[in-house]
Amino acid sequence: MDTKNRQALIRQRAQTDGKVIATTLADELGVAVQTIRRDLRALCTDGLLERTHGGAVLPSGVSNIGYGDRRALNRDVKIRIARRTAQLIPDNASLFLNIGTTSEAVAHALHAHRNLMVVTNNLNVANILAQNPGCDVVVAGGSLRRSDGGLVGDLAAIAIDRFKVDFAVIGTSAIDLSGDLLDFDPEEVRVSQQVIKAARATILVADSSKFTRKAPVKVASLAQVAHFITDRIPSEALINQCADWSTSVAFV
Template sequence: MDTSQRHSYLHDVAAREGKVLATNAAEALGVAVQTIRRDIRQLCAAGLLERIHGGAVPPSGVSNIGYGDRRALNREVKLRIARRAASLIPDNASLFLNIGTTTEAVAHALHGHRNLMVLTNNLNVANILANNPTCDVVVAGGSLRRADGGLVGDLAAIAIDRFKVDFAIIGTSAIDLSGDILDFDPEEVRVSQAVIKAARSCVLVADSSKFTRKAPVKIASLAQMQHFVTDRILSEALINKCADWNTRILRA
């Protein structure tokens, strides 16, 4: 079986079953796992698949991939982004962290900070920051999304409207090359928009894989962000737009 046939097989399995695992595909095709991993990298680079731990899934469109797979996706890059974002936050500051595996990494990176007041609609973030005795944690109540510990909907947005924080650190599911920040759940987007309104400074944290993904609901524009922390941007035109918008790009 040649490369194009293997690629077709991997793509078809991912579309039919929701994901394709490298070890299973290698056994089915009678080739080395390393060969399948190389094929998966090529398909992901072409935007035909999206990597997860041990394999790949179809690229996102109208539904997000599972929380566990999202945590494993680009883990090392997310940690670098998180450390860079945390360096923007001084001690004695107030901030918001929304739903997402990258914002959860930021919560870990804030461990050495002192006297923070953190508002969040992410139960995972709240649990992470509970280990910091000098950090006050406020959880915005809402409807629990059991898949990832998020609190969403009007109740969460109303709670956020009562605050004015120094920083909002925003994660996202996808970024359009026009600069639109996108997500899947309108109930979550409603909360994120309230957060942006309630913050003096907004920081978007997202790795470059978000440029190859699609999602149907617009949160905001990069023009509304003061900082964008990422590993790389795939469009020179978008870099120029960020300069026009005074959105500072920080590479991790």
């Protein structure tokens, strides 16, 4: 494996696990530990990782990783989360789907549903659902974020304020171990907060990699979520808090 592909794999592993260990990577990739350490130094110099004793972690972030990278990250887990989420949503329901690659997976998982009204500020979701004759799709207008097809800002929030939907299906960029849901763009956060207010029940869809990431803007708390669909929660204390908050947690 050449240097470029090896470093790409190291980045992907860090995004999945939150950290990488040099000796573990060396064993898995069949190279010398010194080779991995050189890779880690290069990735840290480029600002893609931060060195720790024996390895590296994702950097403390104030900006999100690229949308294409997010699509590929934990793809199988996102599909399982989406299928479980679709089971919670009956036919003849109204719902909101926000920006995010897991929300896109949920849109695909709703392909067999009928008589749904779906409001979204995600052009990718709208295009997916346009293939389902059983869905009426309403696009909440706003400022287009070209990087991911999201519609954000005051216009989107005002449009959402006109609705009261059965379910809000939301993703998030990061989850603090206190239970706070975090994101990067204040304009998107404003819309997500309005979505939660406009829903009778909120479903959070997020894989466990979100627990190893950081983001600077608070969206809401798990206490405001009725259902949390994920693959793993790293803290028993947080699982107990979810029970105290009456947040139903489902693992896939």
